[in-house]
Amino acid sequence: MNHLLSIEDLDRAAIERIVEQAARFAEVYDREIKKVPALRGRMVLNLFYEASTRTRSSFELAAKRLSADVVNFVSSGSSVEKGESLKDTVLTLSAHKPDAIVIRTPWAGAAELVSGWTSAAIVNAGDGKHEHPTQALLDVYTLHRRLGSLDGASIWIVGDVAHSRVARSNILAFQRMGARVTVAGPPTLIPRGIEALGCEVRFTLEELPSADVVYALRMQHERMNDALVPSLREYAACFQIGARRLSPRQLLMHPGPVNRGVELSGEVVDSPQALITSQVEAGVVVRMAVLYEILSGSRAFRPVPEPQLA
């Protein structure tokens, strides 16, 4: 694997390999010295065009646990604000010869585009509303640890699917691992045509009791401005996952950060069914596994691809 751009590029075996590697790193996590020398002397560059404390620090921690050097480049206060294009930023940063670039942007396909401009390995940490593959991998890892296998499990992804890169990556990843996926939410937030990804679509939570896992998405306040839902109050009334809607046998997940009282009630966030902090914990070991997968071993020198018009 040269890059991690999208879950679409991964087959089940590749996902399993990353999950297994993450499990090995998790053992290290319980030791007193939490660092392994696997990527000593390698450089990982975090290039973030969107504010993201959680994902960025998770990647940073993962790289440091592997003894890699980490450089963070955030767009605010940088050359980007002076009008530098994505291409020029990547070319400039590539001159420092990073081994991997972890990139998050608000634009679909940007990670793949960047992979054509640099010899560094690219890890997509979120490209617009398209994909967030490491989130999906850590969610698979978390469920794998809890359930053993995802085969046959029914997973409901609830909320703002339209604006969620997490939803798209998870629909693909959960299905690759044998789960059945249903997406549910207000019709204004379920993109037309999403069923082509193989998932079921529901506009109410009536059948939610059939789910083994309920995966709630963050409801962003910006959506109110676009009048995609009439009010957060009504959204909560129709789609909030609270104690009444969640049965004790169901597991609850959320990519964070949670809006308590909107997509989740406070009590379920704190319940033992919630895997939310396990997901955060899994984030570091799974990202360690991803960086290890693309950077370790006999990674031959990769020539810069021929420049071409995107």
Next chain:
Amino acid sequence: MALPSLVYGPLPAAKLLISGAHALDPRAGIDAPTDVLVRDGLIVELAGAGQLDCEGAEVVQGRGKHLFPAFMDPHVHLRSPGQEHKEDLETGTRAAAAGGFCAVIAMPNTDPVLDSAPLLRSLREAAAREARVPVGFMAAVTRGLEGLELTEMAELMGEGALGFTDDGRPVASAGVLRKALQYQRLCGGVLTLHEEDPSLSHGGSMHEGTVSAALGIGGIPSVSESTMVARDAELAGYEDGRVHFQHLSCAASVRAVAAAKERGFRVSAEVTPHHLLLCDEDVRGLDTRMKMNPPLAGEADRLALIEGLRAGTIDCIATDHAPHARHEKEVPFEQAPMGTTGLETAFAALHTELVAPGTIELALLIERMTAGAALFDLPTPRIAVGEPANLTLVDLSAEWVAGEHGWESRSENCCFAGRRLTGRVLMTVAAGGIAYRERAFSVVAA
């Protein structure tokens, strides 16, 4: 004061004998190997192959080649004034000539917008100096394309505008469009409409459907176009106005135009080569050359457009040639400007994908690629004695890869780049002058 007309560039009149090419002009009823003698800007003689003497004219050996009336493109962006880093009058018309076009009509969404008579006058003067093929200019319907106040339409017509359009944007307000239709009675000129409901297309970068859902890219639903086509056809009927719908992209729009024509409304429509040949599946790779407005729609829409073209619901083919500089397109898909170039590939792409497999007849393609002229009250290119010499000589069996030798256009954002095409324009005669000669195509001296 100029009449609504094309501006002719400085091309000298050629003396040419095109000998033995298979001439095909469905309107003139010609479909046979023919000798064509061109002099003083006109077709002066036609005869069976091998029958004409050169009379001191340059001889172009046409045997085995096809000769068509040259094409007419009612929808191009020449980017002048203000965006000459993308294209200008000279490069844009050179691209037109290379594609076999003898005339083009330029859109007014320039910088500044072509919305005043002095600007139109200076642009026409520039075209007279620089254009390789004759150019007509559309003026804006509303000042600054802002959709609020009408331009001085009568004065613009007096300065030679062919009509009015806010192309690139819709005339969103029905009230404003109605006023323009009313004013059309005073000043004439075709109103050509880019149909899009901004409240439906807002936030979209591609056609709404399974592909946009999978990519997580905001979708533009096809009803954004078709509801506006239906609305504006209704307005045109009510005011008995003359409107032309630009770049139809979906089945519902074709149905709306057909319904309007059935009711006798004075409407016409165009379609682009890219909407006839590509669909939203081609956007999956997020190649920014596949980003245009209206967006590439679904496969069923594409088939409906072909059927609409065949049935005559769609009157003509227009390229919507929309050049953008490399650095503007070399960005993530959602950030990229909309548009593809098309002049240099239009005939070859349509010939390769529609005529060669037998989907449409060659004669129909020629008819639809020249039909734009009449829609704007311009003379239709014809192969007939006494007509202006507007001819394109084509090798229908020549294979080439689009873009392999670069482009005549200043920009390279062509959605067909890299495709293997069959059919190559060898020479274009526009208004009697040689506007284009393929480099490798030699002309035999007399």
